[in-house]
Amino acid sequence: MTxxxxxxxxxxAFTVSDVDYGDPGRDEVLVRLVASGLCHTDLAVLAGGIPFPAPGIIGHEGAGVVERVGPGVTEVAPGDKVLLSFTSCGDCAACTADHPAYCETWLPRNLLGALRQDDAGTITRDGQPLAGHFFGQSSFGTFAIADRRSLVRVAPDADLTALAPLGCGVLTGFGSIWNVLDPGPEDIVAVYGAGAVGLSGVIAASLRSPARLIAIDLVAERLDLARELGATDVIDAGAEDVATRLAEITGGRGVDLSFDTTGSPGVARAALDAAAIRGTVLVCGAPPPGTEIAVDIQGMLTGKVLRGVTMGDASPQQLIPQLVALHAEGRLPLERLERAYELDEIARAVEDMHHGRTVKPVIVF
Structure with a gap:
């Protein structure tokens, strides 16, 4: 035990406690964590929107150093620096086609912490087992027993604190633009929501140099940051009529590519209404199950597309190294989004994120 x-x-709520970590089982790795990002998905668990069992440990943007490896693990060795992302089975049709975010067992493996080997490592508190393996990692602790498929090895000199959010929030925002919407120089792009996912999408879109890049949010400071990160236009949804402003900016043409990160069905519908002929609206927010988007079928007959995305349709082992390289080149300024908190300050980090005071909290150990 560790x-x-x-x-x-x-x-x-969170209670910071002493815990014990068992040895990693087959295909598992014990990682000593250096940092972990805090994501809106974690807040959804706190609010009861995702039924993760309690008491348990969540967190899914871990970054750390390999302590021990279980049987069957050959990709990493003790001492390696790693980033942690989501896990997948590796064998289904989606996984073998390099779309692991659509793994047939994604939900139980990631959100429910299930489908583990019989010899899987356990976490206990006062001798009682705790639920774990959230996104194949459960990174809100000083260690994580991580699934091998959630690991991405990085260079020995990598800044793990800065890079921690790559595992989910940045991967989702950047990948959704980069892999799915794929904007070109003639496209008008709109990003709804300027949180960590939305701003990561803004950065990705700016690297493709679209004709216009529009950021929409309720927080003026986040819109200012969006401009600094590459947005050509911003809309304060609390002070301006979004539909009117989009019509003005696009000359009545509408938006070619929209990325809705809010999880609000009203925002998604508004994005559809503002979409150009043959425009695409991509949604990634995760409201409670059963939430529906009202669609005007007549409007859809102009070739508009409403599409969902999970984790930026990314393979972590492929996209995360690209993101690390962009950060090293100064083209992915993660530090502009981040603020560090100690583990004992996690409740304050949650409050600051919930109220928009911090874009991306990073818990440091």
Whole structure:
């Protein structure tokens, strides 16, 4: 057993506790964490929107150093620096086609922490087992027992604190633009929501140099940051009529490529209404199950597309090294989004993120 500390989820809140980590099982790795990003998906678990069992440990943007490897693990060795992302089975049709975000067992493996080997490593508190393996990692602690397919090895000199959010939020925002919408120089692009996912999308879109890049949010400071990160236009949805402003900016043409990160069905519908002929609206926010988007079928007959995306349709082992390289070149300024918190400050980090005071909290160990 390895002694550590973790933010244990119970009764809709975190309790920082002493815990014990077991040895990694087959295809698992014990990682000593340096940092972990805090994501809106974690907040959704706290709010009860995702039914992860409690008491348990969540967190899914881990970054750390390999301590021990379990049987069957050959990709990494003790001492390697790694970033942690989502996991997948590796064998289904989606996984073998390099679309692991659409793994047939993605939901139980990631959001429910299930489908583990019989010899899987356990985490206990006072001798009682805790739920874990959230996104194949459960990174809100000083260690994580991580699935081998959630690991991406990085260079020995990598800044793990800065790079931690690559595993989910940045991967989702950047990948959704880069892999799915794929804007060109004649496209008008709009990003709804300027949180960590949306701003990562803004950065990705700016690297493709579209004709216009529009950021839409309710927080003026985030819109200012979006401009600095490459947006050519911004719309304050709390002070301006979004539809009118989009019509003005696009000359009545509409938006070719829209990326809705808000999870609001009203925003998605508004994005569809503002879309150009043959325009695409991509949604990635995750409201409660059963949430529906009202669609005007007549409007859709102009060739408009409403599409969903998970994790930027990315393979972490392929996209994360590209993101690390962009960060090293100064073209992915992650530090502009981040603020560091100690593990004992995780409740404050949650509040600051919820109220928009921090774009991307990073828990440091």
């Amino acid at each position: 002694a550590g500390r973790a933010a244990v989820l119970e009764a809709g």
